[in-house]
Amino acid sequence: MDIGGTEIKIGLFDGEGNLLEKWSIPTDRTDGGCRILADAAASLLAKMRERGLGSSDVIGVGVGVPGVVLPDGTVERAVNLGWGRLDAAGELTELLDGIPAFIGNDANAAALGEAWKGAGKGRRSLVLVTLGTGLGAGVIIDGKMITGAHGVGGEIGHMRVRDDEKEPCTCGGYGCSQQICSATGLVREAERLLSAEPEAESVLRTFGSSLTARDIADAAKEGDRIAEKTMDIMTRYLGRTLALTAMVVDPEVFILGGGVSAAGSYLTERTEKYYKEYSPISEYRADVVTARLGNDAGIYGAAAMAGGFGNGRTILGK
Amino acid sequence: MDIGGTEIKIGLFDGEGNLLEKWSIPTDRTDGGCRILADAAASLLAKMRERGLGSSDVIGVGVGVPGVVLPDGTVERAVNLGWGRLDAAGELTELLDGIPAFIGNDANAAALGEAWKGAGKGRRSLVLVTLGTGLGAGVIIDGKMITGAHGVGGEIGHMRVRDDEKEPCTCGGYGCSQQICSATGLVREAERLLSAEPEAESVLRTFGSSLTARDIADAAKEGDRIAEKTMDIMTRYLGRTLALTAMVVDPEVFILGGGVSAAGSYLTERTEKYYKEYSPISEYRADVVTARLGNDAGIYGAAAMAGGFGNGRTILGK
Numbered sequence: 001m002d003i004g005g006t007e008i009k010i011g012l013f014d015g016e017g018n019l020l021e022k023w024s025i026p027t028d029r030t031d032g033g034c035r036i037l038a039d040a041a042a043s044l045l046a047k048m049r050e051r052g053l054g055s056s057d058v059i060g061v062g063v064g065v066p067g068v069v070l071p072d073g074t075v076e077r078a079v080n081l082g083w084g085r086l087d088a089a090g091e092l093t094e095l096l097d098g099i100p101a102f103i104g105n106d107a108n109a110a111a112l113g114e115a116w117k118g119a120g121k122g123r124r125s126l127v128l129v130t131l132g133t134g135l136g137a138g139v140i141i142d143g144k145m146i147t148g149a150h151g152v153g154g155e156i157g158h159m160r161v162r163d164d165e166k167e168p169c170t171c172g173g174y175g176c177s178q179q180i181c182s183a184t185g186l187v188r189e190a191e192r193l194l195s196a197e198p199e200a201e202s203v204l205r206t207f208g209s210s211l212t213a214r215d216i217a218d219a220a221k222e223g224d225r226i227a228e229k230t231m232d233i234m235t236r237y238l239g240r241t242l243a244l245t246a247m248v249v250d251p252e253v254f255i256l257g258g259g260v261s262a263a264g265s266y267l268t269e270r271t272e273k274y275y276k277e278y279s280p281i282s283e284y285r286a287d288v289v290t291a292r293l294g295n296d297a298g299i300y301g302a303a304a305m306a307g308g309f310g311n312g313r314t315i316l317g318k
Numbered sequence: 319m320d321i322g323g324t325e326i327k328i329g330l331f332d333g334e335g336n337l338l339e340k341w342s343i344p345t346d347r348t349d350g351g352c353r354i355l356a357d358a359a360a361s362l363l364a365k366m367r368e369r370g371l372g373s374s375d376v377i378g379v380g381v382g383v384p385g386v387v388l389p390d391g392t393v394e395r396a397v398n399l400g401w402g403r404l405d406a407a408g409e410l411t412e413l414l415d416g417i418p419a420f421i422g423n424d425a426n427a428a429a430l431g432e433a434w435k436g437a438g439k440g441r442r443s444l445v446l447v448t449l450g451t452g453l454g455a456g457v458i459i460d461g462k463m464i465t466g467a468h469g470v471g472g473e474i475g476h477m478r479v480r481d482d483e484k485e486p487c488t489c490g491g492y493g494c495s496q497q498i499c500s501a502t503g504l505v506r507e508a509e510r511l512l513s514a515e516p517e518a519e520s521v522l523r524t525f526g527s528s529l530t531a532r533d534i535a536d537a538a539k540e541g542d543r544i545a546e547k548t549m550d551i552m553t554r555y556l557g558r559t560l561a562l563t564a565m566v567v568d569p570e571v572f573i574l575g576g577g578v579s580a581a582g583s584y585l586t587e588r589t590e591k592y593y594k595e596y597s598p599i600s601e602y603r604a605d606v607v608t609a610r611l612g613n614d615a616g617i618y619g620a621a622a623m624a625g626g627f628g629n630g631r632t633i634l635g636k
Contacts, residue, residue: 250466
């Protein structure tokens with residue numbers, strides 16, 4: 001399962017990691033998100049009945065959650081779901097008649113998925129950077145997930161990279177990389193540029209308040225100057241964020257995922273240029289590629305966790 | 319062995335990691351440092367003869383080198399020794415009649431030492447930050463050294479943290495953390511402040527061109543305003559560097575070593591304040607403590623490597 005702020009994606013996998021079926025249900029965030037796990041469990045149990053599967057036929061259930069998850073599987077906080085501290089693994093196992101449940105951060109789950117079956121296949125060390133509403137990352141080094149001693153491993157979306165930022169990030173800080181390097185950030189940067197240059201012609205003006213990151217990337221590829229400038233700002237800060245990250249863990253490859261990664265080589269080439277500019281220390285650098293599993297990375301990673309891999313344990317070299 | 323730019327420290331350890339004897343010889347950097355390994359080998363062989371030890375009595379020799387070391391033990395480059403690419407392990411083993419030699423980056427060796435017998439004893443995850451001529455770091459997560467896919471793991475001294483820097487760092491970049499957070503950086507910051515405020519009284523002026531980081535730390539503790547301001551700038555950027563690092567690997571503890579760490583709690587308290595300011599994402603953070611082994615951390619870590627531990631393998635939990 002991959003629990004997001006709007007929907008819960010669920011996938012049924014066999015023991016080799018083949019996706020047999022996937023579906024999704026809406027996320028009910030009302031009342032502090034207290035019905036989310038029950039809804040997810042009910043949907044899964046219905047699917048099991050439909051396929052004639054009993055509890056003993058299921059090895060386990062992995063769940064990616066958008067928030068801080070402690071090493072024991074307790075959720076510390078998941079703001080977008082309305083959750084405070086919650087023993088999600090214990091509660092879900094109870095709802096599922098004893099089927100073992102494994103909880104992990106959603107960005108980590110996606111990294112596990114890409115490492116197992118996606119763009120990181122065959123690599124020992126990688127960082128998946130998910131450019132969605134925010135910037136999330138999953139760090140796998142020497143075949144092991146780094147979740148951190150306080151659950152903030154891979155929170156590179158909150159690295160301070162811009163000193164003159166006046167608006168606060170959701171974390172309370174200022175100038176966090178995700179304020180620029182995300183779908184939300186791209187739209188905000190474009191709107192700032194459009195306001196700063198009211199006379200400048202740009203196709204972006206035609207979208208009004210429905211402007212999306214996709215519109216900006218498409219317009220940039222068509223040569224729209226404001227859109228190009230927006231992408232240049234975003235890739236500069238993303239390159240800087242990758243350089244900072246590389247100076248700590250130096251992975252083989254950075255994999256860019258999330259909606260913004262649809263921009264493909266336009267995104268990776270510019271990001272690599274700035275990554276290089278911000279890390280002259282070595283002439284050798286990690287590759288920068290786009291993710292392969294798209295929105296399914298989370299459920300692949302959750303399946304890897306359920307198979308007894310994730311949560312800080314290795315899924316590589318198996 | 320801990321090979322530095324001015325001297326080579328050598329220690330003789332027993333199998334439990336007890337230091338039996340230590341000594342040092344000067345580093346001969348002339349002619350591209352081509353005599354360094356031969357000098358070190360000759361000194362070690364003389365000590366073995368003195369103690370009646372044969373080659374078969376020695377498990378191995380570990381060596382910390384100030385430069386980029388690839389996973390196979392080849393030195394990629396060690397600027398301060400005058401070395402380019404060098405098979406240091408192979409050459410040393412030959413000079414030592416077949417005694418196995420293990421080469422690692424000196425900052426990583428020091429981190430192994432502190433993890434094994436120093437301030438990191440009993441911790442599974444730590445980052446040793448050595449504040450000397452530059453800023454070096456060794457990263458140990460879940461009991462394993464992270465050296466990186468391109469030998470730049472832990473090069474946090476080259477994180478870009480200051481945007482308005484006009485002088486280049488040794489790496490060719492601008493605004494690297496080690497340009498401020500190091501013994502050299504402290505002196506440079508103090509000199510800048512003294513020039514910027516020519517009328518300001520400060521005890522630091524009495525030192526002239528012989529001003530050291532120690533003088534600055536001592537004067538700051540005595541309330542000298544310029545010295546206090548220098549320490550404030552340095553700890554701000556150091557705190558920022560720790561915050562950036564924590565957002566990737568989130569260790570249990572940061573251990574501050576090197577000459578500057580003699581400032582003790584004056585240093586750690588101010589650094590923690592800024593580390594907190596730059597990482598509002600979580601209320602839980604790594605501890606910040608000073609190193610315990612002082613200048614011996616490198617030879618302890620080298621001994622750990624020789625025992626078959628380091629070079630990316632675990633020394634913790636043993």
